[in-house]
Amino acid sequence: MDPILTIEQAIPTPPFSAPDPPPLTLTLAPGQSKALLGPEGCGKSHLLMMLAGLHPPATGSITLDGVQLEAYSDRGRAQLIGLLFQNPEHPFLTLTVQEEITLTPAGLGLSGQPLKQRVQCAMTECNIPQSWAERELSSLSWSEKCRVAMAAVWAAEPKVILADEPGAFRSTDGELQMAEQLQHYLNNHNAAALIVTSRARRARRFAQETILWPGFQATPTTPTPPTPKGHA
Numbered sequence: 001m002d003p004i005l006t007i008e009q010a011i012p013t014p015p016f017s018a019p020d021p022p023p024l025t026l027t028l029a030p031g032q033s034k035a036l037l038g039p040e041g042c043g044k045s046h047l048l049m050m051l052a053g054l055h056p057p058a059t060g061s062i063t064l065d066g067v068q069l070e071a072y073s074d075r076g077r078a079q080l081i082g083l084l085f086q087n088p089e090h091p092f093l094t095l096t097v098q099e100e101i102t103l104t105p106a107g108l109g110l111s112g113q114p115l116k117q118r119v120q121c122a123m124t125e126c127n128i129p130q131s132w133a134e135r136e137l138s139s140l141s142w143s144e145k146c147r148v149a150m151a152a153v154w155a156a157e158p159k160v161i162l163a164d165e166p167g168a169f170r171s172t173d174g175e176l177q178m179a180e181q182l183q184h185y186l187n188n189h190n191a192a193a194l195i196v197t198s199r200a201r202r203a204r205r206f207a208q209e210t211i212l213w214p215g216f217q218a219t220p221t222t223p224t225p226p227t228p229k230g231h232a
Contacts, residue, residue, distance in 0.1 A: 002066070003027035004192050005051075005160050010060030012043060012050040021047070022214040023060055028160065028192040033183065035195040035203035038213025044196035045086070048162045051194070053077045065159065079108055082158035086165040088142070088149035097140075097148050098133040104156040122155035126181060142169040150178065154185055161185070161193040166206055179205045 005028040011021050021043045028034060038044050050057055053069050062069040064080055072080070085091055094100045101119050110118060123130065126147045140148065146169050153161065161182065167175030186193055195206045203210045 001029045001031075003029045003063075004065055005194070006061075006063040007051070008061050008063075010050065010057040010062055012046045013055050013058040025060075026194075026211060028194060030159070030190040030192055031186055032209070033186060033193040033195065033207045035197060035207035035210045036213060037197060037200060037203045037210050038216045040198045042213055042216075044198075044213070045164050048083065048164055048194075048196055051162055052081050052083045075108065078104060078156065078158075080159045082153035082156055082161045084150060084153055084161065084163040084166055086168055088145040088169060089137075091149060091152070092137050092145075095136055096133070097128065097135050097137065100137060100148055101128075101152045101155050104152060108156060118155050118157070122151040125154055125185065126151040127177070143171065143174050146170055146174075146178070150181065157189055159189070159191050161191060163193060163195045163206070165197050165199075165202070166195060167202060175202070176205060182206060 007024050007026050009023040009025055011023050024036075024047065026034065026036075036044060036047070049055060051062060051069075053062075053072065053074075056070055064072065064077075069077070083091070092100055094103055098119065101122055102115065105115055105118050120130075123132075128147055128151055132144075132148075137145065137148065146167070163182070166182070167178045170178055182193060185191060193207070195203065197203050197206075200210070
């Protein structure tokens with residue numbers, strides 16, 4: 001199967017990267033989930049910003065669905081890439097839960113009943129009850145904000161999910177549930193995911209394959225995420 005994302009010897013552009021960042025080469029095919037495991041402060045988050053097209057690579061190339069990433073418009077990238085920030089509040093731009101989940105698909109041109117159905121589906125997949133629709137985002141717990149941030153990404157139906165320390169603000173059961181929801185999304189939408197983390201256990205939970213940051217001392221593993229035994 002052809003990859004949806006191809007990265008060849010790419011390095012983030014300074015000053016958005018850690019000192020002397022290593023070049024990254026990897027591919028992601030539909031249905032795949034990979035974790036990049038490295039130490040804190042090494043530049044993993046800045047790497048995701050580069051892959052999301054928020055700044056260009058200093059060297060190397062990034063190909064998304066067969067097209068060079070820089071050739072896409074902002075809207076084109078938003079249709080294909082979803083970014084889950086470590087801090088779930090970071091991307092919030094609206095007042096209520098429903099407004100936040102509706103924002104991106106509406107901006108991509110969806111309207112009327114298809115938009116309502118898309119938002120409702122994302123809420124259901126992320127275990128968000130309809131009773132939350134008019135709740136203000138500021139009233140949510142950190143765990144609840146994580147669920148809303150995930151639903152806001154799901155609602156756009158991207159083909160590539162980039163996730164920075166997913167589950168960092170969740171309980172153990174909540175993190176396991178989030179890992180299951182991610183895999184469910186990848187299966188249902190024939191999508192791919194790249195996770196960056198400094199926690200080996202988190203890499204195992206969220207990804208089918210773990211890739212080590214150059215020079216990072218850890219043992220790579222390739223497990224399938226376990227089924228969660230509880231919810232949070």
